[in-house]
Amino acid sequence: MPSPGVSAASTPVPWSDPPPYEVFLLSRVREEWDRTGDNTASVAAGLQRTGRIITAAALLLIVVVAGFASGSMAYIKLIGVGMIVAIVVDATLVRAPLVPATMRLLGRWNWWAPGPLGRVYRRYGLRESDAPTGGERRRSASTR
Numbered sequence: 001m002p003s004p005g006v007s008a009a010s011t012p013v014p015w016s017d018p019p020p021y022e023v024f025l026l027s028r029v030r031e032e033w034d035r036t037g038d039n040t041a042s043v044a045a046g047l048q049r050t051g052r053i054i055t056a057a058a059l060l061l062i063v064v065v066a067g068f069a070s071g072s073m074a075y076i077k078l079i080g081v082g083m084i085v086a087i088v089v090d091a092t093l094v095r096a097p098l099v100p101a102t103m104r105l106l107g108r109w110n111w112w113a114p115g116p117l118g119r120v121y122r123r124y125g126l127r128e129s130d131a132p133t134g135g136e137r138r139r140s141a142s143t144r
Contacts, residue, residue: 021057022095024050029103033111034127043103047096058091 029046036042065087068080103110113121120126 021050021054021091022099024053024057025095025099030111030127039107039110040104043100047100051096054091054095058087061087 025046028050029042032042032045033039062084065080065083068076069084071077071080
C-alpha cells in the first residue's frame with residue numbers, strides 16, 4: 001500500500017504536462033474568429049471541427065500511459081492510473097464543455113491582448129489565417 005506521501009507527490013504529475021489537444025481547439029476557434037468575427041459561431045465551429053481530433057489524441061495518450069499503469073512498481077502504477085483519470089477528466093469535462101462555455105461567455109475578451117503585444121500583432125499582421133479579421137471587416141464597413 002503506497003504511503004500518503006506517494007499519493008501527494010503523484011497528484012501534480014498529470015497536470016504538469018498539458019495535452020496538446022487544447023492547441024487544436026484554440027487554433028481552430030481563432031481561425032474561425034479571424035474569418036468571421038463572430039465569437040459564438042467561432043466557438044461552435046471550432047469545437048465541432050476538433051471533436052474527433054481531441055478524442056483521438058486523448059485515447060492515444062491513454063494508451064501510452066496505460067503502459068505505466070500496467071507496470072510492476074506500485075509508484076509507477078499510481079502515476080499511470082492517476083494520469084489516465086486526469087486525461088479522461090480533462091478531455092471530457094474540461095476541454096469539451098468548460099473551455100467552449102467559458103469562451104462563449106467571455107465573448108470578445110477571449111481575444112484581448114496586452115497593449116504592446118496587440119501593437120506588435122497589428123504592426124506585423126500576425127494572425128492565424130490570411131483572411132482579414134472580423135474586427136477589420138467591421139472597421140472597414142463603418143468607414144464607408
